Amino acid sequence: MxxxxxxxxxxxxxxxxxxxxxxxxLTAIRHRSGFVVTLVGVFTELxxxxxxxxxxxxxxxxxxxxxxxxxxxxxxxxTFFVMSAQAFLSAVQEAQQTGTLEVLMTTSTPPxxxxxxxxxxxxxxxxxxxxxxxxxxxxxxRASIHANFFSCVAVLIxxxxxxxxxxxxxxxxxxxxxxxxxxxxxLGSGLWFLSGTMFPIQSLPRPLELLARAVPLTYAIDGMRxxxxxxxxxxxxxxxxxxxxxxxxxxxxxxxAGLSLSLRRARQDGTLSFY
Amino acid sequence: xxxxxxxxxxxxxxHRPALFNWLGRERGGETIALKDVSFSAGRAEVLVLVGPNxxxxxxxxxxxxxxxxxxxxxxRVGGFDARRDAGRVRRQVGIAxxxxxxxxxxxxxxxxxxxxxxxxxxxxxxxxxxIKEVLRDTGLEEQADTLVMKFSSGMYQRLGxxxxxxxxxSVLLLDEPTRSxxxxxxxxxxxxxxxxAQQQTTVLLATHxxxxxxxxxxxxxxLHRGELLADRAVGNGESADALRAFYFRMTGEIDEAMGTIxxxxxxx
Numbered sequence: 001m002x003x004x005x006x007x008x009x010x011x012x013x014x015x016x017x018x019x020x021x022x023x024x025x026l027t028a029i030r031h032r033s034g035f036v037v038t039l040v041g042v043f044t045e046l047x048x049x050x051x052x053x054x055x056x057x058x059x060x061x062x063x064x065x066x067x068x069x070x071x072x073x074x075x076x077x078x079t080f081f082v083m084s085a086q087a088f089l090s091a092v093q094e095a096q097q098t099g100t101l102e103v104l105m106t107t108s109t110p111p112x113x114x115x116x117x118x119x120x121x122x123x124x125x126x127x128x129x130x131x132x133x134x135x136x137x138x139x140x141x142r143a144s145i146h147a148n149f150f151s152c153v154a155v156l157i158x159x160x161x162x163x164x165x166x167x168x169x170x171x172x173x174x175x176x177x178x179x180x181x182x183x184x185x186x187l188g189s190g191l192w193f194l195s196g197t198m199f200p201i202q203s204l205p206r207p208l209e210l211l212a213r214a215v216p217l218t219y220a221i222d223g224m225r226x227x228x229x230x231x232x233x234x235x236x237x238x239x240x241x242x243x244x245x246x247x248x249x250x251x252x253x254x255x256x257a258g259l260s261l262s263l264r265r266a267r268q269d270g271t272l273s274f275y
Numbered sequence: 276x277x278x279x280x281x282x283x284x285x286x287x288x289x290h291r292p293a294l295f296n297w298l299g300r301e302r303g304g305e306t307i308a309l310k311d312v313s314f315s316a317g318r319a320e321v322l323v324l325v326g327p328n329x330x331x332x333x334x335x336x337x338x339x340x341x342x343x344x345x346x347x348x349x350x351r352v353g354g355f356d357a358r359r360d361a362g363r364v365r366r367q368v369g370i371a372x373x374x375x376x377x378x379x380x381x382x383x384x385x386x387x388x389x390x391x392x393x394x395x396x397x398x399x400x401x402x403x404x405x406i407k408e409v410l411r412d413t414g415l416e417e418q419a420d421t422l423v424m425k426f427s428s429g430m431y432q433r434l435g436x437x438x439x440x441x442x443x444x445s446v447l448l449l450d451e452p453t454r455s456x457x458x459x460x461x462x463x464x465x466x467x468x469x470x471x472a473q474q475q476t477t478v479l480l481a482t483h484x485x486x487x488x489x490x491x492x493x494x495x496x497x498l499h500r501g502e503l504l505a506d507r508a509v510g511n512g513e514s515a516d517a518l519r520a521f522y523f524r525m526t527g528e529i530d531e532a533m534g535t536i537x538x539x540x541x542x543x
């Protein structure tokens with residue numbers, strides 16, 4: 001292999017990522033009203049949580065923090081996870097409806113690489129939304145935070161593998177059963193209830209609390225609250241980070257294997273473009 | 276060496292009714308799309324696939340592109356098996372599908388081509404030149420910066436051909452490529468096909484247009500109900516009428532067609 005070919009092979013994933021990010025950015029920008037609608041949605045949701053926490057009063061301090069920041073981080077992280085999976089699912093659904101999925105599967109890019117690169121784009125968009133959400137919560141609604149930057153970044157990075165697995169699982173369900181939206185809605189409701197988004201999981205009956213402890217999102221939300229609201233150090237966060245890493249190591253290969261299997265079966269059955 | 280080899284290929288589509296389909300009439304079953312079909316295509320050869328709707332033409336093209344996997348037999352492209360070496364096969368194959376809207380609607384024609392070219396690993400420093408070239412070949416130069424959501428059916432179809440060409444495949448698969456094209460674009464496209472064959476590209480083209488077959492084909496494959504009825508050379512200067520007569524003779528469809536015409540009272 002000569003050096004030009006080698007350089008070209010090394011540049012190839014970056015080049016593809018650039019192409020995917022550019023496609024998604026141009027599409028988002030050209031949906032003129034999309035950004036404004038998102039912003040209005042963010043402020044409406046935050047206002048609702050702000051007044052809910054005021055109505056409940058300052059006496060309620062879940063895990064020792066004020067209720068509004070508790071809600072801000074819980075709903076922000078939950079929305080980041082579920083919307084990332086939703087973005088993934090929508091991309092697959094849209095590709096099935098327009099016929100681009102079949103064509104994408106005939107390009108030189110292996111399906112798994114394509115999915116991972118697409119997910120980076122989906123996460124980048126939702127990460128911007130999460131940052132806007134948290135920033136608005138702090139700047140406009142005066143949520144008090146004591147952030148440890150490195151711990152926040154570490155929680156985010158370890159959570160990404162889990163969010164990626166969730167997104168790939170949603171895409172797999174869409175390819176396999178063409179009913180990914182319904183299943184994601186069901187899964188999203190379960191996660192919302194069990195992951196401590198709105199209230200501490202210790203409030204749940206014991207069996208449900210144990211179930212909540214088996215949900216990876218619980219640790220992502222709890223970790224982000226401790227990093228962002230309590231400023232806990234990396235050392236103090238180590239057990240939570242280890243659990244997040246463990247979930248990622250197990251779930252991501254499983255999700256990729258499931259996707260690979262469902263794509264192969266769709267190619268065998270001729271159902272790639274069914275929706 | 277043959278560029279494309281189909282060896283006893285069988286493809287069956289199994290229909291699974293929906294899980295909770297108590298009210299509907301949908302039942303399970305299967306359709307045999309291809310029954311033990313074998314053929315090969317050499318380098319620089321143009322093979323035209325003809326046959327009635329549902330005869331298996333598109334299925335054959337999709338199997339070569341790796342969009343579908345065979346149930347039995349093997350499909351090889353450039354010596355690589357489409358099942359085991361799908362990645363290597365994809366690097367060699369470009370396909371223009373019949374679905375017109377398989378593009379990102381809020382990207383322009385050149386942005387769409389740039390996206391697919393990147394996924395096909397066309398080097399970045401060559402991409403702009405190649406995109407310009409294929410847009411010129413398909414008559415879309417003036418629409419390069421138009422969002423494809425504003426395209427007509429014919430323009431979508433031309434863009435589909437441009438997408439298949441931009442990676443410079445050694446095997447080009449075209450599914451009814453001139454269905455929505457105007458006469459001038461069609462003539463230009465046929466010239467492009469012959470030029471590509473001269474440049475050593477193998478072309479497999481599915482069509483219902485016998486004039487197209489007469490102009491571009493080196494060989495004609497006739498599929499009927501999933502079976503290969505004929506695999507024959509197309510003579511230099513052989514007319515569209517001669518090919519159409521061959522098609523009707525082989526499929527027996529002429530009797531059915533004439534019956535319909537007589538019943539409608541429009542026979543000459």
